[in-house]
Amino acid sequence: MSETIHISIDGKVVDAEPGNSILHTRLQGEEALTANIGCMGQGVCGSCRCLVRKAGERSAETRLACETVVEDGMQVSFIDYYLPEHLHRYRPHDLRDGWQALPQLQQTFPEISQCRHCSGCDRACPRHIPVQQGIALANSGQLQAAAALFDPCIMCNLCTLACPENIRPNHVGLYLRRAQAIQNLRPGDLLRRLEQQARGEMAINTQTDNTRSEV
Amino acid sequence: MSSAIHYLQALANLAAHDRPPLRPADLSRSALLAQYHPDNAGNASTLLQIGPSRGQPCHPRLAALLQSNALIDGFDLAGAEQRSTDVLVIGGGGAGAAAALTAARSGAEVMLASKLRLGDSNTVMAEGGIQAALAASDSPQQHFDDAMRGGHDAANPQLLAQMASDAPGVIRWLIELGMHFDLDEPLEDGGKLRYKQAGGCSQPRILCYRDYTGLEMMRVLRETVELDPAITLLNRCPVVELLSHEDGSCAGAVLYDLEYQRFIVVSARQTILATGGCGRLHLQGFPSSNHYGATADGLVLAYRIGTGLRDMDAFQYHPTGVAWPQRLRGGLISEAARSGGALLVNGLGERFVEELAPRDVVTAAILRECAAGRGIERDGQLGVFLDTRPLGANLASRLPALQHLADKCGIDPCSEPMLIYPTLHYQNGGVIIDGNGQTSVPGLLCAGEITGGIHGRNRLMGNALLDILAFGRRAGRQAARLAQAARHKSTLPPQRGGIEHVYRWQRQLALAGLDSSLQAPLLYPGQARLALHRPTSPHA
């Protein structure tokens, strides 16, 4: 391809090839990339978070740089990832008792009742998850439904950054999803196999003749 | 480019059949591999000249890195920050997380250092699933047999048997941490896990969560690590060299803290390398499905300090990487697509290989079609079709990651085929370990894709996710055990090591007449190199 366009990344104007993603444009630059990059285009690691403002537009949007194709005049600013001081600590063990689910959720994430329905989280989410609704469901005790909404979440933490109440919505979602698996998932086939192994029935003979069959 | 059939013509040829016919095989599988697999190309192997595996075959690009000079010298360590821990885990993928969690659970104080952020790894990208023999008609023995055959009988039988036996326990552990799996018959008596068929397996054995198993696994593992008070997490702190004691044992590692641009010397009683593979080296000029950090760093450091390597000339080129559009080139289309019924079709509209033959065979077959002019060309990109139409209308809900990828390609997978070409996917060989992840260097353990011997010379789908957790946990447990034994002997913090092994290595380089200006590990791929900050004066 021929014509080159220009975008600005973290304040620097760079050449970009139409059709390329923001991330790949940045990769061709002169500085070694040591952050905000992971899966490079699969869109699952959530590390390439950035703010994007298109030419002529007033507002900026949060995007994944690896999934966003460059446009002439685009302004891009990458958002670093850091661990906040304030973690909501819990252990898998704490999630075992389903009868305590609601009080425990409120104890671990005391801020969820403060949601002011500003929908900052919804606007931030590159996966278009209805985050605010997830928090509302969680508040009302509909934990399964809330958990289900966060199924495709890539933990990019953009909703957490957006939330003025420090709710960390994606972590609430993950907490609820984990609780669900920990409490409910007891596949019969797995139980049986574990029990057979405990009885010593499933040992492997490494001496079997395994000559490859030529097809 | 060799000649190829134009995309539009190929589409017309595809449309001519309801279900494309399978062309009878005229080459045996071994002949196909010998002639067309990238590992067997004339320029794909050289012999290592120094180090414990001297004389063994290795890919030349990797050999150059393995036989290179260190990034640092003793001077760099003089003013570095000093820290110490029982167990130092290096690498923040599935193997590193499993090792750290298990070591912490076994009572050790743990530090986990990762080059990128914890979780940014190949593990989070895994789509297809994880093997575990759970069906009534299945057994760990059959799992073992399939993997042994798939790996061309080259696996270490003990390691492979441990992996297959660990599988049910690994799945239970994941569920206990809060990972979900897809169920068949969810209402029946606790449900039964859904099994998918993998290439080269005697029966369906892949457990999955949709087609983002790795994402589901890694978000649970990452959260557990981040919230564990016994684990100190160091993000963006790549290891640049290991540390050794006078007796040759491993004493910890030197990290480079990117945030503050300075070195950190971590003295550890036990060190676990879990830095993954080397896909980003683009061996043989292939595109890669791997994450940005897969640059063989751990492999280089382990070799320099004295571990043996094996099968460093055996790589997995996944058959179905994206070939068009160019900006997504190399991205993976999971084997789940073929497992669900998608077909491989050449430019003439023929199927040319059984879709679920072992991966190396399918890859060789695709490269053969392209070499013979039966490939398909679209906007300068070469490949063959993956006909996803047989997957049916519920594709979007069953395989959301595939649908997402197709959307990015601008293709409707229910009505159009995708253009695919093999992509460098997995490092079959690696560091030699025992059943607990221990290497021949005391104090150093390895787990995950960095290791060799578990899969032989070709890994089956779903066995990597199993291997990294089975051996990640084993290594974590063993490291904690050894660290505690050492702590019983002396309660003083672990002794600080040095880089004597680097000086020894430099002498070997010189004796062999090798170029010592080349430095490794690479740390970051791409055209721009990272310059490690070196404080030259107090005012710098």
Ligand SMILES: Cc1cc2nc3c(=O)[nH]c(=O)nc-3n(C[C@H](O)[C@H](O)[C@H](O)COP(=O)(O)OP(=O)(O)OC[C@H]3O[C@@H](n4cnc5c(N)ncnc54)[C@H](O)[C@@H]3O)c2cc1C
């Ligand atoms: C797209 C894709 C799909 C896959 N699908 C499947 C599947 O369905 N089933 C399956 O079984 N397998 C699959 N695999 C293979 C499997 O995902 C990997 O083999 C496995 O996840 C490797 O795990 P690991 O922990 O060893 O390494 P990784 O997960 O790659 O983690 C390596 C870690 O080490 C860190 N690191 C690297 N260098 C340094 C350094 N110098 N210092 C500090 N840290 C460092 C990296 O940042 C990263 O955190 C897939 C792989 C890919 C790429």
Ligand code: SF4
């Ligand atoms: S819910 Fe939050 S963390 Fe998850 S994808 Fe959306 S913005 Fe990212």
Ligand code: SF4
């Ligand atoms: S950003 Fe926070 S406060 Fe606003 S709607 Fe979302 S959860 Fe509620």
Ligand code: FES
């Ligand atoms: S690099 Fe992983 S989401 Fe963009």
